Amino acid sequence: MAYKINADSCVNCGSCEPDCPVGAISEANDKRVIDANTCISCGSCAASCPAEAISEN
Numbered sequence: 001m002a003y004k005i006n007a008d009s010c011v012n013c014g015s016c017e018p019d020c021p022v023g024a025i026s027e028a029n030d031k032r033v034i035d036a037n038t039c040i041s042c043g044s045c046a047a048s049c050p051a052e053a054i055s056e057n
Helices: 044-048
Strands: 003-005 025-028 031-034 054-056
Touching (some): 003 044, 044 054
Antiparallel strands (some): 025 031
8 A cells, every 4th residue: 555644744844745756746736745545655755754754545
């Protein structure tokens, strides 16, 4: 299952984006979002999120 960013917890720091090996994370409406169709569920983004805003769906 793809990972998901909780928009309420995301502080838009961007630390997750460069850690995604497949480029599934982008910015939209001042928050980061994960493209579920591209995400390979590796968990790299969740491990790098200082706000703990990323979890597995």
